[in-house]
Amino acid sequence: MIPLSWYLIVAAALFCIGMYGILARRNAVAMLMAVELTLNAVNINLIAFWRYTDPSSSAGVAWAIFVFTVAAAEAAVGLALIISIYRQRESVIAEELDILKY
Amino acid sequence: MxxxxxxxxxxxxxxxxxxxxxxxxxxxxxxxxxxxxxxxxxxxxxxxxxxxxxxxxxxxxxxxxxxxxxxxxxxxxxxLMSTTESPYNSQWPWGGLAALLLLGLLASVITQFDSLVPGVGRTAPETESAIQSMVTDLGVAFTASDQYVLVFELASVLLLVALVGSIIVARPDIDPEEDNS
CATH class of the missing domain: 1.20.120.1200 (NADH-ubiquinone/plastoquinone oxidoreductase chain 6, subunit NuoJ)
Known part of the structure; x- marks a missing residue:
């Protein structure tokens, strides 16, 4: 049997890779992809704890489904914003999007 | 193994x-x-x-x-998908450092997991029937009024708002005078 801590380590590594992507990437679409990776890491944790503590309760799976919902909504709105910004500024590089500063 | x-x-x-x-x-x-x-x-x-x-x-x-x-x-x-310029911004070493530090912190906690939470996590409970009826239980949980029905409805409203919002946001600007004609 696989110990629970193995799943937690994999989820932590996936979260940190995603966090690095959010912090280091310049392209806004690439940052959004990294956000999806971190959300996946959270879901692995939810399902792993569901399986190893109380599989008869549906709480863990239910919350993982809600994370799916929020991730889908976030991807749709985020990509719509990126396309709208691209129309106006001809750029999706995050550090060039500075109109709100002035 | x-x-x-x-x-x-x-x-x-x-x-x-x-x-x-x-x-x-x-x-x-x-x-x-x-x-x-x-x-x-x-x-x-x-x-x-x-x-x-x-x-x-x-x-x-x-x-x-x-x-x-x-x-x-x-x-x-x-x-903008040029492969010649750097895909990273100027703060990427700090981002990498932060990610590595967080990973080290999480890993040091997780490796002590068995002593911190004794009894959980060595082996999963053997509940074949619970896993087989999981989808049914999930459907009941999403519609039972004492469980997640409110959150479920909120999630559906969120999806609708996200759908409408992303269409509005991504739609090209239409000239209002042209629109009236």
């Missing part, structure tokens, strides 16, 4: 290596394809956790919908 652990190591290696490729590949389109492979690895982890429903949802929502959405966005902003 048991077979399950070998499968787990292979699946997690695929997930993590393709996740690293997502954040390092200069070609954004390749990064999106690596992201699909990483999602597939996560679906494999759900299968190892004996949750086939989540694995199927992962395939439908992430690989089927979100990846396609991301690939569309990459293609629509294609002119």
């Amino acid at each position: 048991p077979v399950m652990q070998i499968i787990f190591i292979i699946v997690s290696a695929v997930t993590l290596v393709s996740a690293i490729m997502v954040v390092t590949d200069r070609n954004l389109f390749h990064a999106a394809l690596w992201m699909m492979l990483s999602f597939l690895g996560v679906a494999g982890l759900y299968i190892l956790l004996e949750n086939g429903f989540m694995a199927a949802t992962q395939l439908l929502v992430y690989i089927g919908a979100i990846s396609i959405l991301v690939i569309f966005a990459i293609m629509m902003t294609r002119r």
